[in-house]
Amino acid sequence: MATRNIELIVKPSTPHFVGDGFRVMTLIPSGSGLSMQRMNPFIMMDYNPKFHFPPSTTPKGVGVHPHRGFETVTIAYKGKVAHHDSSGGGGVISEGDVQWMTAASGVLHKEYHEEEFSKTGGEFQMVQLWVNLPAKHKMSAPKYQAISKDSISKVELPANRGQVEIIAGSYEGAAGAASTFTPIHLFNTRLKSGGTASFSFPENFNTGLLVLEGKVKINATQAVDTDHFALFENKGEDFQVSATDDAVFLILSGQPIHEPIAAHGPFVMNSKEELIQAFQDFNEGKFGYLS
Template identity: 65%
Template sequence: MNIKKVASLIAPQAPHFVGDGFRVHNFIPHGNLIGMHRMDPFIMLDYNSAYEFAPSAVPKGVGVHPHRGFETVTIAYKGKVAHHDSSGGGGVINEGDVQWMTAASGVLHKEYHEEGFSKTGGLFQMVQLWVNLPAKDKMSAPKYQAITKEAIPQYTLENEAGSIAVIAGAYKSVKGAASTFTPIHIYNAKLHKGAAVDIDLPESYHTALLVIEGSIVVNGEQAVSTDHFALFENGGTTFTITASEDALVLILSGEPIAEPIVAHGPFVMNTQQEIMQAFNDFNQGKFGYLED
Protein backbone atom coordinates (compact mmCIF):
# COMPACT_ATOMS: atom_id res chain seq x y z
CA MET A 1 0.00 0.00 0.00
CA ASN A 2 1.34 3.43 -1.03
CA ILE A 3 0.51 5.45 2.10
CA LYS A 4 -0.55 9.08 1.88
CA LYS A 5 0.77 10.66 5.08
CA VAL A 6 -0.39 13.65 7.12
CA ALA A 7 1.89 16.63 6.49
CA SER A 8 0.37 19.02 9.05
CA LEU A 9 -2.30 18.94 11.72
CA ILE A 10 -3.96 22.33 12.21
CA ALA A 11 -6.00 23.36 15.24
CA PRO A 12 -8.77 25.92 14.80
CA GLN A 13 -7.57 29.46 15.43
CA ALA A 14 -9.69 32.11 17.12
CA PRO A 15 -12.89 32.55 15.11
CA HIS A 16 -14.00 35.74 13.39
CA PHE A 17 -17.36 36.81 12.03
CA VAL A 18 -18.20 37.07 8.33
CA GLY A 19 -21.10 39.49 8.37
CA ASP A 20 -22.99 38.87 11.59
CA GLY A 21 -24.21 35.37 10.78
CA PHE A 22 -21.13 33.23 10.19
CA ARG A 23 -18.63 32.66 13.01
CA VAL A 24 -15.75 30.97 11.22
CA HIS A 25 -12.31 29.46 11.60
CA ASN A 26 -10.21 29.86 8.47
CA PHE A 27 -8.19 26.81 7.37
CA ILE A 28 -7.47 27.74 3.73
CA PRO A 29 -5.43 29.89 3.31
CA HIS A 30 -3.64 29.38 6.61
CA GLY A 31 -0.62 31.59 7.32
CA ASN A 32 2.58 30.42 5.67
CA LEU A 33 1.50 26.79 5.84
CA ILE A 34 -1.33 26.73 3.29
CA GLY A 35 -1.53 29.26 0.48
CA MET A 36 -4.09 29.20 -2.30
CA HIS A 37 -1.77 27.08 -4.47
CA ARG A 38 -1.12 24.49 -1.74
CA MET A 39 -4.70 23.15 -1.79
CA ASP A 40 -5.65 24.31 -5.31
CA PRO A 41 -8.39 23.93 -6.56
CA PHE A 42 -9.66 24.49 -2.99
CA ILE A 43 -8.56 28.09 -2.48
CA MET A 44 -10.56 28.93 0.67
CA LEU A 45 -12.16 27.02 3.51
CA ASP A 46 -14.15 28.80 6.20
CA TYR A 47 -15.54 26.56 8.93
CA ASN A 48 -18.41 27.69 11.15
CA SER A 49 -17.90 25.19 13.96
CA ALA A 50 -21.00 24.28 15.98
CA TYR A 51 -22.25 27.52 17.54
CA GLU A 52 -25.51 28.38 19.27
CA PHE A 53 -27.18 31.46 17.82
CA ALA A 54 -29.81 33.21 19.91
CA PRO A 55 -33.22 33.92 18.34
CA SER A 56 -33.30 37.04 16.18
CA ALA A 57 -36.20 38.84 14.54
CA VAL A 58 -33.83 40.10 11.83
CA PRO A 59 -31.97 37.26 10.05
CA LYS A 60 -28.21 37.42 10.50
CA GLY A 61 -25.91 36.91 7.54
CA VAL A 62 -23.96 38.63 4.79
CA GLY A 63 -25.46 41.30 2.56
CA VAL A 64 -25.13 41.69 -1.19
CA HIS A 65 -21.58 41.25 -2.48
CA PRO A 66 -19.94 40.20 -5.77
CA HIS A 67 -17.86 37.20 -6.87
CA ARG A 68 -15.99 36.33 -10.06
CA GLY A 69 -13.66 33.57 -11.19
CA PHE A 70 -14.53 30.66 -8.89
CA GLU A 71 -17.30 28.66 -7.21
CA THR A 72 -18.68 28.80 -3.68
CA VAL A 73 -19.71 25.53 -2.06
CA THR A 74 -21.68 25.64 1.19
CA ILE A 75 -22.21 22.41 3.15
CA ALA A 76 -24.85 22.64 5.88
CA TYR A 77 -24.39 20.44 8.94
CA LYS A 78 -26.62 22.28 11.44
CA GLY A 79 -29.02 25.16 10.89
CA LYS A 80 -30.48 26.61 7.70
CA VAL A 81 -29.29 29.28 5.26
CA ALA A 82 -31.24 31.24 2.65
CA HIS A 83 -29.36 32.27 -0.48
CA HIS A 84 -30.16 34.55 -3.42
CA ASP A 85 -28.02 35.64 -6.36
CA SER A 86 -28.34 37.95 -9.34
CA SER A 87 -28.36 35.10 -11.87
CA GLY A 88 -31.62 33.78 -10.43
CA GLY A 89 -30.16 31.04 -8.22
CA GLY A 90 -31.31 30.66 -4.68
CA GLY A 91 -33.29 28.82 -2.07
CA VAL A 92 -32.93 27.38 1.41
CA ILE A 93 -30.02 25.14 2.35
CA ASN A 94 -31.31 22.70 4.96
CA GLU A 95 -29.29 20.42 7.21
CA GLY A 96 -27.40 17.94 5.06
CA ASP A 97 -27.85 19.99 1.87
CA VAL A 98 -25.14 21.51 -0.33
CA GLN A 99 -25.28 24.78 -2.26
CA TRP A 100 -22.92 24.94 -5.23
CA MET A 101 -22.80 28.37 -6.85
CA THR A 102 -20.63 28.96 -9.91
CA ALA A 103 -19.88 32.68 -9.88
CA ALA A 104 -17.68 32.42 -13.01
CA SER A 105 -18.10 35.66 -15.02
CA GLY A 106 -19.76 37.37 -12.09
CA VAL A 107 -22.73 37.39 -9.74
CA LEU A 108 -24.03 39.32 -6.79
CA HIS A 109 -25.28 37.20 -3.93
CA LYS A 110 -26.34 37.29 -0.30
CA GLU A 111 -26.62 34.66 2.43
CA TYR A 112 -28.69 34.82 5.60
CA HIS A 113 -29.96 32.54 8.30
CA GLU A 114 -33.25 31.13 7.06
CA GLU A 115 -36.17 33.09 8.52
CA GLY A 116 -37.63 30.28 10.62
CA PHE A 117 -34.23 29.29 12.01
CA SER A 118 -33.49 32.93 12.78
CA LYS A 119 -36.67 33.28 14.84
CA THR A 120 -36.03 30.17 16.92
CA GLY A 121 -32.24 30.29 17.00
CA GLY A 122 -30.27 27.11 17.51
CA LEU A 123 -27.12 25.21 16.67
CA PHE A 124 -25.41 26.37 13.47
CA GLN A 125 -22.57 24.53 11.72
CA MET A 126 -21.42 25.05 8.14
CA VAL A 127 -18.43 24.75 5.80
CA GLN A 128 -17.91 27.14 2.91
CA LEU A 129 -15.36 26.35 0.22
CA TRP A 130 -14.10 28.45 -2.64
CA VAL A 131 -13.28 26.19 -5.58
CA ASN A 132 -11.05 27.69 -8.27
CA LEU A 133 -11.93 27.62 -11.96
CA PRO A 134 -9.44 27.11 -14.79
CA ALA A 135 -8.71 30.18 -16.92
CA LYS A 136 -10.83 28.91 -19.81
CA ASP A 137 -13.92 28.76 -17.56
CA LYS A 138 -13.52 31.85 -15.37
CA MET A 139 -15.72 33.96 -17.65
CA SER A 140 -18.32 31.28 -18.36
CA ALA A 141 -21.97 31.83 -17.46
CA PRO A 142 -22.91 31.63 -13.76
CA LYS A 143 -24.93 28.62 -12.63
CA TYR A 144 -26.38 27.16 -9.47
CA GLN A 145 -26.69 23.62 -8.13
CA ALA A 146 -29.07 23.05 -5.22
CA ILE A 147 -28.12 19.61 -3.93
CA THR A 148 -30.45 18.21 -1.29
CA LYS A 149 -29.37 15.68 1.32
CA GLU A 150 -31.57 13.07 -0.35
CA ALA A 151 -29.88 13.64 -3.72
CA ILE A 152 -26.36 12.94 -2.40
CA PRO A 153 -25.40 9.33 -3.22
CA GLN A 154 -24.25 7.16 -0.32
CA TYR A 155 -21.74 4.33 -0.24
CA THR A 156 -22.60 1.93 2.60
CA LEU A 157 -19.55 0.49 4.32
CA GLU A 158 -19.39 -3.18 5.25
CA ASN A 159 -20.27 -4.54 8.69
CA GLU A 160 -22.44 -1.51 9.50
CA ALA A 161 -19.30 0.58 9.86
CA GLY A 162 -20.97 3.69 8.47
CA SER A 163 -21.36 5.41 5.12
CA ILE A 164 -19.69 7.85 2.74
CA ALA A 165 -21.81 10.58 1.18
CA VAL A 166 -20.32 11.50 -2.19
CA ILE A 167 -20.93 15.20 -2.82
CA ALA A 168 -18.54 15.36 -5.79
CA GLY A 169 -16.25 12.98 -7.64
CA ALA A 170 -16.59 9.30 -6.85
CA TYR A 171 -15.98 6.79 -4.08
CA LYS A 172 -15.52 3.30 -5.50
CA SER A 173 -18.58 2.74 -7.72
CA VAL A 174 -20.63 5.64 -6.35
CA LYS A 175 -20.55 8.89 -8.32
CA GLY A 176 -21.16 12.24 -6.67
CA ALA A 177 -24.08 14.60 -7.05
CA ALA A 178 -22.24 17.77 -8.13
CA SER A 179 -21.08 18.73 -11.59
CA THR A 180 -17.52 20.09 -11.49
CA PHE A 181 -15.20 21.83 -13.96
CA THR A 182 -12.09 19.92 -12.87
CA PRO A 183 -11.60 16.55 -11.12
CA ILE A 184 -12.64 16.97 -7.47
CA HIS A 185 -13.64 14.58 -4.70
CA ILE A 186 -15.70 15.80 -1.74
CA TYR A 187 -16.96 13.23 0.78
CA ASN A 188 -18.72 13.25 4.12
CA ALA A 189 -17.58 10.06 5.86
CA LYS A 190 -19.85 9.03 8.72
CA LEU A 191 -18.16 6.35 10.82
CA HIS A 192 -19.24 4.43 13.89
CA LYS A 193 -16.84 4.05 16.81
CA GLY A 194 -14.09 1.55 15.98
CA ALA A 195 -14.82 1.54 12.26
CA ALA A 196 -11.96 1.89 9.79
CA VAL A 197 -12.08 2.86 6.13
CA ASP A 198 -9.43 3.17 3.42
CA ILE A 199 -9.57 6.24 1.18
CA ASP A 200 -7.86 5.86 -2.22
CA LEU A 201 -7.06 9.04 -4.15
CA PRO A 202 -4.66 9.98 -6.96
CA GLU A 203 -1.14 10.71 -5.75
CA SER A 204 -0.98 14.08 -7.50
CA TYR A 205 -4.19 15.43 -5.96
CA HIS A 206 -4.15 17.95 -3.12
CA THR A 207 -5.89 16.33 -0.17
CA ALA A 208 -7.09 17.31 3.30
CA LEU A 209 -9.75 16.45 5.85
CA LEU A 210 -11.71 18.26 8.55
CA VAL A 211 -13.24 16.45 11.52
CA ILE A 212 -16.79 17.78 11.88
CA GLU A 213 -17.85 15.50 14.74
CA GLY A 214 -16.05 13.02 16.98
CA SER A 215 -12.40 12.08 16.60
CA ILE A 216 -10.32 9.82 14.38
CA VAL A 217 -6.88 8.32 13.92
CA VAL A 218 -5.23 8.54 10.50
CA ASN A 219 -2.98 5.70 9.35
CA GLY A 220 -2.99 4.25 12.84
CA GLU A 221 -0.75 6.99 14.22
CA GLN A 222 -2.12 10.53 13.84
CA ALA A 223 -5.01 11.48 16.14
CA VAL A 224 -7.30 14.21 14.79
CA SER A 225 -9.89 15.77 17.10
CA THR A 226 -13.16 17.58 16.47
CA ASP A 227 -12.75 20.82 14.49
CA HIS A 228 -9.16 19.99 13.52
CA PHE A 229 -7.82 20.00 9.96
CA ALA A 230 -5.31 17.54 8.52
CA LEU A 231 -3.30 18.43 5.41
CA PHE A 232 -1.80 15.49 3.53
CA GLU A 233 1.54 15.25 1.80
CA ASN A 234 1.62 15.36 -1.99
CA GLY A 235 2.51 11.73 -2.38
CA GLY A 236 1.00 8.34 -1.72
CA THR A 237 -2.45 7.18 -2.73
CA THR A 238 -4.13 5.61 0.30
CA PHE A 239 -4.85 6.61 3.87
CA THR A 240 -6.88 4.90 6.58
CA ILE A 241 -9.32 6.60 8.93
CA THR A 242 -10.28 4.85 12.17
CA ALA A 243 -13.04 6.36 14.29
CA SER A 244 -12.04 6.74 17.96
CA GLU A 245 -15.71 7.58 18.59
CA ASP A 246 -18.66 8.13 16.30
CA ALA A 247 -17.31 10.61 13.75
CA LEU A 248 -18.20 12.74 10.74
CA VAL A 249 -15.29 13.70 8.50
CA LEU A 250 -15.20 16.03 5.50
CA ILE A 251 -12.64 14.81 2.95
CA LEU A 252 -11.39 17.07 0.14
CA SER A 253 -9.19 16.07 -2.78
CA GLY A 254 -8.69 17.65 -6.17
CA GLU A 255 -6.41 17.80 -9.17
CA PRO A 256 -4.38 21.04 -9.05
CA ILE A 257 -5.30 23.48 -11.81
CA ALA A 258 -1.70 24.72 -11.69
CA GLU A 259 -2.33 28.17 -13.16
CA PRO A 260 -1.47 31.61 -11.75
CA ILE A 261 -3.81 32.75 -8.96
CA VAL A 262 -4.36 36.45 -8.42
CA ALA A 263 -6.94 37.16 -5.75
CA HIS A 264 -8.31 40.41 -4.41
CA GLY A 265 -11.31 40.40 -2.11
CA PRO A 266 -14.22 38.65 -3.82
CA PHE A 267 -12.42 38.10 -7.15
CA VAL A 268 -10.01 35.28 -8.08
CA MET A 269 -8.46 35.53 -11.53
CA ASN A 270 -5.16 34.77 -13.29
CA THR A 271 -3.73 38.28 -13.73
CA GLN A 272 -3.82 41.65 -12.01
CA GLN A 273 -5.33 43.13 -15.17
CA GLU A 274 -8.26 40.71 -14.90
CA ILE A 275 -8.78 41.77 -11.28
CA MET A 276 -8.93 45.42 -12.33
CA GLN A 277 -11.41 44.50 -15.05
CA ALA A 278 -13.58 42.71 -12.48
CA PHE A 279 -13.71 45.83 -10.31
CA ASN A 280 -14.54 47.97 -13.35
CA ASP A 281 -17.31 45.61 -14.44
CA PHE A 282 -18.74 45.49 -10.92
CA ASN A 283 -18.73 49.30 -10.63
CA GLN A 284 -20.47 49.55 -14.01
CA GLY A 285 -23.28 47.25 -12.87
CA LYS A 286 -22.34 44.34 -15.12
CA PHE A 287 -22.88 41.77 -12.35
CA GLY A 288 -26.63 42.35 -12.43
CA TYR A 289 -28.87 43.59 -9.66
CA LEU A 290 -29.87 42.09 -6.33
CA GLU A 291 -31.89 43.81 -3.65
CA ASP A 292 -30.17 43.92 -0.26
Protein backbone atom coordinates in the same frame (compact mmCIF):
# COMPACT_ATOMS: atom_id res chain seq x y z
CA MET B 1 -0.30 1.17 -3.90
CA ALA B 2 1.78 3.36 -1.56
CA THR B 3 0.40 4.83 1.66
CA ARG B 4 -0.33 8.56 1.81
CA ASN B 5 0.61 10.20 5.10
CA ILE B 6 -0.15 13.51 6.80
CA GLU B 7 2.06 16.48 6.01
CA LEU B 8 0.50 19.07 8.32
CA ILE B 9 -2.27 19.41 10.90
CA VAL B 10 -3.88 22.84 11.16
CA LYS B 11 -5.20 23.64 14.64
CA PRO B 12 -8.39 25.63 15.17
CA SER B 13 -7.89 29.39 15.06
CA THR B 14 -9.85 32.11 16.84
CA PRO B 15 -13.20 32.45 15.04
CA HIS B 16 -14.22 35.74 13.46
CA PHE B 17 -17.57 36.92 12.11
CA VAL B 18 -18.37 37.22 8.41
CA GLY B 19 -21.31 39.59 8.45
CA ASP B 20 -23.24 38.91 11.63
CA GLY B 21 -24.40 35.37 10.81
CA PHE B 22 -21.28 33.29 10.21
CA ARG B 23 -18.75 32.72 12.99
CA VAL B 24 -15.89 31.10 11.10
CA MET B 25 -12.32 29.90 11.29
CA THR B 26 -10.41 30.29 8.03
CA LEU B 27 -8.49 27.05 7.44
CA ILE B 28 -7.48 27.72 3.82
CA PRO B 29 -5.43 29.82 3.44
CA SER B 30 -3.96 29.76 6.94
CA GLY B 31 -0.94 31.21 8.67
CA SER B 32 0.45 27.72 9.19
CA GLY B 33 1.74 27.43 5.62
CA LEU B 34 -1.45 26.17 3.98
CA SER B 35 -1.67 28.58 1.04
CA MET B 36 -4.22 28.89 -1.76
CA GLN B 37 -1.72 27.38 -4.17
CA ARG B 38 -0.87 24.45 -1.88
CA MET B 39 -4.49 23.24 -1.66
CA ASN B 40 -5.58 24.42 -5.14
CA PRO B 41 -8.28 23.92 -6.49
CA PHE B 42 -9.59 24.47 -2.94
CA ILE B 43 -8.48 28.06 -2.45
CA MET B 44 -10.50 28.96 0.64
CA MET B 45 -12.19 27.08 3.47
CA ASP B 46 -14.24 28.87 6.10
CA TYR B 47 -15.50 26.59 8.84
CA ASN B 48 -18.29 27.63 11.21
CA PRO B 49 -17.87 25.20 14.14
CA LYS B 50 -20.93 24.51 16.25
CA PHE B 51 -22.29 27.76 17.63
CA HIS B 52 -25.66 28.54 19.19
CA PHE B 53 -27.39 31.59 17.75
CA PRO B 54 -30.15 33.07 19.93
CA PRO B 55 -33.56 33.85 18.39
CA SER B 56 -33.66 36.97 16.24
CA THR B 57 -36.50 38.76 14.46
CA THR B 58 -34.00 40.01 11.87
CA PRO B 59 -32.16 37.21 10.02
CA LYS B 60 -28.39 37.38 10.48
CA GLY B 61 -26.04 36.91 7.55
CA VAL B 62 -24.11 38.67 4.79
CA GLY B 63 -25.61 41.31 2.51
CA VAL B 64 -25.23 41.70 -1.25
CA HIS B 65 -21.64 41.20 -2.44
CA PRO B 66 -19.93 40.13 -5.70
CA HIS B 67 -17.83 37.14 -6.78
CA ARG B 68 -15.92 36.32 -9.96
CA GLY B 69 -13.55 33.57 -11.10
CA PHE B 70 -14.44 30.65 -8.83
CA GLU B 71 -17.23 28.61 -7.21
CA THR B 72 -18.61 28.67 -3.68
CA VAL B 73 -19.66 25.38 -2.06
CA THR B 74 -21.68 25.59 1.14
CA ILE B 75 -22.32 22.43 3.19
CA ALA B 76 -24.92 22.64 5.96
CA TYR B 77 -24.44 20.44 9.03
CA LYS B 78 -26.61 22.36 11.50
CA GLY B 79 -29.03 25.23 10.87
CA LYS B 80 -30.48 26.64 7.67
CA VAL B 81 -29.32 29.33 5.22
CA ALA B 82 -31.32 31.21 2.59
CA HIS B 83 -29.42 32.21 -0.56
CA HIS B 84 -30.24 34.53 -3.49
CA ASP B 85 -28.07 35.63 -6.41
CA SER B 86 -28.30 37.91 -9.44
CA SER B 87 -28.29 35.03 -11.94
CA GLY B 88 -31.59 33.72 -10.54
CA GLY B 89 -30.19 31.00 -8.28
CA GLY B 90 -31.40 30.63 -4.77
CA GLY B 91 -33.21 28.63 -2.14
CA VAL B 92 -32.86 27.29 1.38
CA ILE B 93 -29.89 25.14 2.36
CA SER B 94 -31.10 22.82 5.13
CA GLU B 95 -29.18 20.36 7.27
CA GLY B 96 -27.44 17.85 5.02
CA ASP B 97 -27.88 19.96 1.87
CA VAL B 98 -25.16 21.45 -0.32
CA GLN B 99 -25.21 24.64 -2.40
CA TRP B 100 -22.76 24.75 -5.33
CA MET B 101 -22.69 28.21 -6.88
CA THR B 102 -20.53 28.90 -9.93
CA ALA B 103 -19.80 32.64 -9.87
CA ALA B 104 -17.52 32.41 -12.96
CA SER B 105 -17.97 35.67 -14.97
CA GLY B 106 -19.65 37.34 -12.03
CA VAL B 107 -22.66 37.32 -9.72
CA LEU B 108 -24.01 39.27 -6.82
CA HIS B 109 -25.33 37.19 -3.96
CA LYS B 110 -26.46 37.33 -0.37
CA GLU B 111 -26.91 34.69 2.31
CA TYR B 112 -28.80 34.86 5.57
CA HIS B 113 -30.09 32.53 8.24
CA GLU B 114 -33.38 31.10 7.01
CA GLU B 115 -36.32 33.02 8.46
CA GLU B 116 -37.81 30.30 10.69
CA PHE B 117 -34.38 29.22 11.96
CA SER B 118 -33.66 32.84 12.76
CA LYS B 119 -36.89 33.17 14.77
CA THR B 120 -36.23 30.09 16.89
CA GLY B 121 -32.44 30.22 17.01
CA GLY B 122 -30.39 27.09 17.43
CA GLU B 123 -27.16 25.29 16.72
CA PHE B 124 -25.36 26.34 13.54
CA GLN B 125 -22.51 24.52 11.79
CA MET B 126 -21.40 25.07 8.20
CA VAL B 127 -18.44 24.71 5.82
CA GLN B 128 -17.91 27.02 2.86
CA LEU B 129 -15.30 26.24 0.23
CA TRP B 130 -14.06 28.36 -2.62
CA VAL B 131 -13.21 26.14 -5.58
CA ASN B 132 -10.91 27.66 -8.20
CA LEU B 133 -11.77 27.65 -11.90
CA PRO B 134 -9.23 27.19 -14.69
CA ALA B 135 -8.56 30.29 -16.79
CA LYS B 136 -10.63 29.03 -19.73
CA HIS B 137 -13.75 28.81 -17.51
CA LYS B 138 -13.36 31.89 -15.29
CA MET B 139 -15.56 33.98 -17.58
CA SER B 140 -18.16 31.29 -18.30
CA ALA B 141 -21.82 31.81 -17.44
CA PRO B 142 -22.80 31.60 -13.76
CA LYS B 143 -24.84 28.61 -12.63
CA TYR B 144 -26.35 27.20 -9.46
CA GLN B 145 -26.61 23.62 -8.21
CA ALA B 146 -28.97 22.95 -5.30
CA ILE B 147 -27.99 19.52 -3.99
CA SER B 148 -30.50 18.18 -1.49
CA LYS B 149 -29.61 15.69 1.21
CA ASP B 150 -31.82 13.07 -0.44
CA SER B 151 -30.02 13.38 -3.80
CA ILE B 152 -26.54 12.71 -2.35
CA SER B 153 -25.24 9.20 -3.09
CA LYS B 154 -24.33 7.15 -0.03
CA VAL B 155 -22.11 4.11 0.41
CA GLU B 156 -22.69 1.99 3.51
CA LEU B 157 -19.51 0.68 5.10
CA PRO B 158 -19.11 -2.97 6.20
CA ALA B 159 -20.46 -4.20 9.54
CA ASN B 160 -22.74 -1.17 9.88
CA ARG B 161 -19.72 0.92 10.88
CA GLY B 162 -20.55 4.07 8.96
CA GLN B 163 -21.41 5.78 5.72
CA VAL B 164 -19.69 7.83 3.01
CA GLU B 165 -21.76 10.58 1.35
CA ILE B 166 -20.45 11.51 -2.10
CA ILE B 167 -21.07 15.19 -2.88
CA ALA B 168 -18.69 15.26 -5.86
CA GLY B 169 -16.44 12.73 -7.54
CA SER B 170 -16.86 9.01 -6.88
CA TYR B 171 -16.34 6.42 -4.17
CA GLU B 172 -16.54 2.67 -4.74
CA GLY B 173 -18.48 3.20 -7.97
CA ALA B 174 -21.02 5.67 -6.53
CA ALA B 175 -20.98 9.11 -8.18
CA GLY B 176 -21.65 12.47 -6.60
CA ALA B 177 -24.47 14.75 -7.74
CA ALA B 178 -22.31 17.86 -8.31
CA SER B 179 -20.87 18.66 -11.72
CA THR B 180 -17.37 20.12 -11.60
CA PHE B 181 -15.01 21.84 -14.05
CA THR B 182 -11.95 19.89 -12.90
CA PRO B 183 -11.63 16.48 -11.18
CA ILE B 184 -12.77 16.89 -7.56
CA HIS B 185 -13.77 14.46 -4.81
CA LEU B 186 -15.79 15.78 -1.87
CA PHE B 187 -17.09 13.30 0.72
CA ASN B 188 -18.84 13.53 4.07
CA THR B 189 -17.99 10.45 6.11
CA ARG B 190 -19.72 9.31 9.29
CA LEU B 191 -18.02 6.59 11.32
CA LYS B 192 -19.11 4.85 14.50
CA SER B 193 -16.47 4.45 17.20
CA GLY B 194 -14.05 1.78 16.03
CA GLY B 195 -15.14 2.04 12.41
CA THR B 196 -12.64 2.41 9.57
CA ALA B 197 -12.92 3.75 6.02
CA SER B 198 -10.33 3.48 3.24
CA PHE B 199 -9.69 6.11 0.57
CA SER B 200 -7.49 6.38 -2.51
CA PHE B 201 -6.74 9.40 -4.69
CA PRO B 202 -4.04 10.11 -7.30
CA GLU B 203 -0.93 11.28 -5.46
CA ASN B 204 -0.83 14.60 -7.34
CA PHE B 205 -4.34 15.50 -6.11
CA ASN B 206 -4.22 17.97 -3.22
CA THR B 207 -6.02 16.24 -0.38
CA GLY B 208 -7.23 17.24 3.07
CA LEU B 209 -9.57 16.19 5.87
CA LEU B 210 -11.60 18.29 8.33
CA VAL B 211 -12.91 16.65 11.51
CA LEU B 212 -16.31 18.07 12.47
CA GLU B 213 -17.24 15.61 15.21
CA GLY B 214 -15.23 13.24 17.39
CA LYS B 215 -11.64 12.21 16.85
CA VAL B 216 -10.01 10.08 14.16
CA LYS B 217 -6.70 8.36 13.47
CA ILE B 218 -5.00 8.38 10.08
CA ASN B 219 -3.33 5.12 9.08
CA ALA B 220 -3.80 3.89 12.68
CA THR B 221 -1.07 6.25 13.92
CA GLN B 222 -1.73 9.98 13.77
CA ALA B 223 -4.66 11.44 15.73
CA VAL B 224 -6.73 14.34 14.39
CA ASP B 225 -9.07 16.06 16.85
CA THR B 226 -12.38 17.84 16.39
CA ASP B 227 -12.15 21.10 14.38
CA HIS B 228 -8.64 20.24 13.13
CA PHE B 229 -7.68 20.06 9.45
CA ALA B 230 -5.20 17.48 8.15
CA LEU B 231 -3.25 18.14 4.94
CA PHE B 232 -1.92 15.03 3.21
CA GLU B 233 1.41 14.66 1.43
CA ASN B 234 1.46 14.39 -2.34
CA LYS B 235 3.16 11.02 -1.99
CA GLY B 236 1.27 7.75 -2.13
CA GLU B 237 -2.41 7.25 -2.86
CA ASP B 238 -4.07 5.16 -0.15
CA PHE B 239 -4.96 5.98 3.46
CA GLN B 240 -7.28 4.76 6.17
CA VAL B 241 -9.31 6.76 8.67
CA SER B 242 -10.51 5.12 11.88
CA ALA B 243 -12.83 6.66 14.46
CA THR B 244 -11.68 6.87 18.06
CA ASP B 245 -15.16 8.21 18.94
CA ASP B 246 -18.25 8.51 16.77
CA ALA B 247 -16.94 10.88 14.11
CA VAL B 248 -17.94 13.06 11.17
CA PHE B 249 -15.29 14.31 8.76
CA LEU B 250 -15.13 16.01 5.37
CA ILE B 251 -12.62 14.77 2.80
CA LEU B 252 -11.61 16.95 -0.14
CA SER B 253 -9.26 15.93 -2.93
CA GLY B 254 -8.76 17.64 -6.26
CA GLN B 255 -6.51 17.86 -9.27
CA PRO B 256 -4.40 21.03 -8.92
CA ILE B 257 -4.82 23.83 -11.42
CA HIS B 258 -1.29 24.84 -12.41
CA GLU B 259 -2.02 28.48 -13.21
CA PRO B 260 -1.23 31.79 -11.48
CA ILE B 261 -3.62 32.89 -8.74
CA ALA B 262 -4.42 36.60 -8.39
CA ALA B 263 -6.87 37.07 -5.54
CA HIS B 264 -8.27 40.20 -3.96
CA GLY B 265 -11.40 40.25 -1.83
CA PRO B 266 -14.27 38.55 -3.65
CA PHE B 267 -12.39 38.03 -6.95
CA VAL B 268 -9.97 35.23 -7.89
CA MET B 269 -8.38 35.61 -11.30
CA ASN B 270 -5.02 34.86 -12.98
CA SER B 271 -3.51 38.35 -13.18
CA LYS B 272 -3.60 41.81 -11.62
CA GLU B 273 -5.05 43.18 -14.86
CA GLU B 274 -7.97 40.75 -14.66
CA LEU B 275 -8.61 41.81 -11.06
CA ILE B 276 -8.70 45.48 -12.10
CA GLN B 277 -11.17 44.55 -14.85
CA ALA B 278 -13.34 42.65 -12.35
CA PHE B 279 -13.59 45.69 -10.06
CA GLN B 280 -14.36 47.91 -13.03
CA ASP B 281 -17.09 45.59 -14.31
CA PHE B 282 -18.61 45.38 -10.84
CA ASN B 283 -18.61 49.18 -10.46
CA GLU B 284 -20.27 49.50 -13.87
CA GLY B 285 -23.11 47.18 -12.84
CA LYS B 286 -22.15 44.29 -15.13
CA PHE B 287 -22.74 41.67 -12.41
CA GLY B 288 -26.48 42.17 -12.55
CA TYR B 289 -28.83 43.48 -9.90
CA LEU B 290 -29.84 42.12 -6.50
CA SER B 291 -31.73 44.03 -3.84
